[in-house]
Amino acid sequence: MKLKIALFGALTATIAGVALAQSAEPPGGKYAKDAEQMFRNSFREDNPKYWMRRLDQDETMKLCSQYRDNPPRKIGARIEQMNRETIRYPVDGKLIGDWKEGEKLAAVGTGGHIGFIQPDPAGRVRGGNCYACHQLAKAEVAYGTIGPSLQHFGKIRGNSEEIVKYTYDKIYNSNAFTACTNMPRFGLHNWLTPEQITHIVAFLVDPESPVNKD
Amino acid sequence: MRRNLTCRLVGAALLAFAAGQALAQDAKVADELAKYREALADGNPADLLEVRGEGLWREKRGPKNASLEQCDFGLGPGKLEGAYAQLPRYFKDTGRVMDVESRLVHCMMSLQGFTFEQATKNWYSKPGTESDIEALVTFIGAKSNGVKINVPATHPEEAKMAKMGEYIFYRRSGPQDFSCAICHGQEGKRIRLQELGNLTTQAGAGEAMKTWPSYRVSQGTVWTMQRRLIDCMRQARWPEPKYLSDSVIALETFLQKTASGTVMETPGIKR
Numbered sequence: 510m511k512l513k514i515a516l517f518g519a520l521t522a523t524i525a526g527v528a529l530a531q532s533a534e535p536p537g538g539k540y541a542k543d544a545e546q547m548f549r550n551s552f553r554e555d556n557p558k559y560w561m562r563r564l565d566q567d568e569t570m571k572l573c574s575q576y577r578d579n580p581p582r583k584i585g586a587r588i589e590q591m592n593r594e595t596i597r598y599p600v601d602g603k604l605i606g607d608w609k610e611g612e613k614l615a616a617v618g619t620g621g622h623i624g625f626i627q628p629d630p631a632g633r634v635r636g637g638n639c640y641a642c643h644q645l646a647k648a649e650v651a652y653g654t655i656g657p658s659l660q661h662f663g664k665i666r667g668n669s670e671e672i673v674k675y676t677y678d679k680i681y682n683s684n685a686f687t688a689c690t691n692m693p694r695f696g697l698h699n700w701l702t703p704e705q706i707t708h709i710v711a712f713l714v715d716p717e718s719p720v721n722k723d
Numbered sequence: 724m725r726r727n728l729t730c731r732l733v734g735a736a737l738l739a740f741a742a743g744q745a746l747a748q749d750a751k752v753a754d755e756l757a758k759y760r761e762a763l764a765d766g767n768p769a770d771l772l773e774v775r776g777e778g779l780w781r782e783k784r785g786p787k788n789a790s791l792e793q794c795d796f797g798l799g800p801g802k803l804e805g806a807y808a809q810l811p812r813y814f815k816d817t818g819r820v821m822d823v824e825s826r827l828v829h830c831m832m833s834l835q836g837f838t839f840e841q842a843t844k845n846w847y848s849k850p851g852t853e854s855d856i857e858a859l860v861t862f863i864g865a866k867s868n869g870v871k872i873n874v875p876a877t878h879p880e881e882a883k884m885a886k887m888g889e890y891i892f893y894r895r896s897g898p899q900d901f902s903c904a905i906c907h908g909q910e911g912k913r914i915r916l917q918e919l920g921n922l923t924t925q926a927g928a929g930e931a932m933k934t935w936p937s938y939r940v941s942q943g944t945v946w947t948m949q950r951r952l953i954d955c956m957r958q959a960r961w962p963e964p965k966y967l968s969d970s971v972i973a974l975e976t977f978l979q980k981t982a983s984g985t986v987m988e989t990p991g992i993k994r
Contacts, residue, residue, distance in 0.1 A: 537890025540883050544890035544973070551970035556962035563897045563961055570895040577893050578904065618915075621898055624963035626847070626953070641914045653914040655906065691905040698898040 535575045553625070560623050573689035585688035592684040596696065599703040604677045604710055605668070611712025612646070612719065614705055615639035621700070637680070637701055637709050642691070645712070646719035655691055663714035664721040676710045769861055769938040769945050769990035776862025779855050785835030794830035796823065796863070807867035808987050811976045813878040820884040822975050823860055824949050825967045846966050848944050857936070860947045864936045864989045871986055872932060874979035881976060884969075888977025891970055892922070901959040903974070917994065928982035934991025941994055948975055 537544040552561065569588050572580055580588065598604070617636020622629040640649055644658035652658075666672045678685055681696030681703070695701040701709070712718050780791050796806035797814065811822040817829060824846070831842040848854040876885040895902040906914060907922040921927035935948050946954075952971045953964050964970055 536886075536893040538886050540886045541890050543883070544887035545894075547887055547969050547973065548891055548894065551964045551968035552962050553965050560962040566894075566896050570900065573900075574894045574902065578895075578902075578908070621960045622957055623960065624957045626963065627957060651915045653912070653917075655909070655912045655914065655919075693899040693901075698900075700898050 533577065536577060555625075556623075563623075569684055569688075576689065578689040578691075580688055588688035589685055592682045592688075592694065592697070593678075595694075596678050596681050596685060597703060598677070599707060604673050604707055605714065606704060606707030606709075606711045608708070608711035608715040608718040608720075610705075611708035611710070614701070614709055615645055615712055616649070635700060637695060637705070639709065647723040648719060659713060660720065662720055663716060663718070666714075668714040668716070673710060673714055676713055677706055680706045680709055767938055767990060767992045769936070769992065772858045772861045772938075772945050773865050773990060774862075775853075776858035776860070779859050780862055785831065785837045787834065787836035789834050789836075791827075791830055791834060791859070793834060794827070796826055803863055803866040805867050805870040805873075807864045807989070808870040809873045811874065811881070811884065811972050811979065813880045820880050820972060820976060822948065822967075822972045823863055824856060824947055825972065827856065827859055827863070828967060843966055847947070847950050854944075857945050857947060861936050861945050861990050864987075867987045868989050869986060871984055872929065872979055872982045874976065874983050876976060876980045884973050884976040885980045886977075887969075888973035888975070891974055892977060897960045899960055901961075903955065903959075922978060922981065925981060925984060928978050929985025932978055932982040933985050933987050934989055934993070936989060937991035937993050939993055945990060 535541055549564065552564070566574070569592060572584055572588055576584065614637045616639075617634055618638040618641055620629055620633050620635030639645060639659075640652045642653045642656035644652040644654075644660050645662075647660060662676075663672075675686075679692075680701070682694045683690045683692035684694055693700065696703065696706055713720055716722065783790050793800040795801075796803065797809055797812045798804075798806050807823055810826070811820050813820050814826070819825075821829065828839065828842045831837045832839060843856070845852055845854045846856050848857055874881070874885075876882050892903040892907075895905070903922065906912070906919050907927070909919075910921045910924075910927075912919045920931045922931055932948075935951065936945050937951075938944070939946050949966060949971055952974055953966070956962075956964055
């Protein structure tokens with residue numbers, strides 16, 4: 510039943526997204542090719558090659574850019590299928606970790622910054638930075654609003670096997686459910702390990718977690 | 724079936740209630756932030772930099788021992804009133820679309836005889852190292868205070884630059900799948916407590932562009948638009964763009980074109 514509510518909401522959002530889908534030309538119009546070349550040539554020559562690889566786009570990124578994150582349904586479905594196939598699980602198969610670890614990861618916004626002006630120091634912890642976009646525990650008021658509020662995530666949805674798997678999958682690869690969503694694909698990019706994702710899942714679904722308790 | 728429907732309706736009502744609560748709290752936070760900005764604006768440290776920039780503008784410097792007073796930002800040599808507001812633009816003498824900083828560096832080279840390396844060595848300040856470019860851009864920017872941003876991008880090279888900026892704006896890549904658009908393509912969103920402008924609309928782009936260059940309280944210095952956009956790419960977890968690179972100028976052209984018609988309020992002051 511609760512899953513149906515969630516699905517109903519997701520469906521509504523999808524319909525709204527389709528209605529908004531623009532018939533506008535791809536960004537850059539006839540200059541898109543020139544723009545790509547210009548972009549690639551705009552970076553300092555002393556950026557190491559493995560940094561420059563961050564500019565490479567996979568199929569999903571290319572399509573999302575081309576359609577301004579609003580792909581037609583057919584292409585959206587292809588993107589979602591493609592991304593569903595990338596999801597990997599922890600070796601022990603357990604999808605619910607330690608919510609206290611998850612709470613820490615949700616608050617950390619550092620990590621992954623490169624460049625010469627203000628890179629992250631070596632070994633800087635990489636977090637999920639969930640609060641940048643989502644409301645979670647009631648006590649944290651400095652939350653962003655790019656994503657929906659996830660307060661009482663588990664309280665509302667429960668922690669059935671279905672919900673837990675959905676939660677894990679969504680964090681691992683958000684595009685498996687919503688093509689071109691703003692949410693990063695944390696597992697696909699190895700930004701978070703499968704184990705770290707299970708901690709965030711626990712933070713979201715564990716009845717003892719401040720997301721659900723307060 | 725009926726239970727199903729009731730369940731959905733109750734669910735929808737609950738969601739609507741929760742959304743209402745969240746909106747009320749968001750509005751309160753926005754209020755507090757506006758007060759904070761107002762408090763900041765009372766005495767902008769950028770004013771000091773503006774004075775230093777004016778001195779640098781008039782001072783004879785460089786191998787050619789010349790001032791910058793004959794520098795042409797598109798309105799004629801030395802004409803600074805409203806110059807910043809109509810940049811970037813195409814310059815015949817270089818055959819390129821240039822922003823205020825690339826034009827300024829061009830003048831430091833052509834009028835004063837500095838090399839590119841000398842002119843751009845301290846393009847941004849660090850603790851203990853001042854930046855002449857920051858000071859000069861603050862001074863030049865202030866000469867457009869009260870002037871409407873006016874970048875119609877009608878010259879074919881400008882139109883092309885604006886389109887290429889749009890391309891970069893929507894281009895997603897990197898380990899967080901970021902593009903400019905994912906944070907700056909919607910209305911009324913925040914990252915943590917930081918409000919995000921929708922840079923695809925005139926109102927949003929105008930709000931963002933009118934206050935640059937801007938004093939950044941968190942950084943303790945003025946940031947130019949090049950600095951701002953290069954840092955955006957850092958936050959996107961991309962490698963570091965070259966200072967004055969075409970990608971940054973293209974983004975500026977796209978944003979200034981979108982913002983055109985907005986009255987400049989510069990130097991600004993921000994978090």
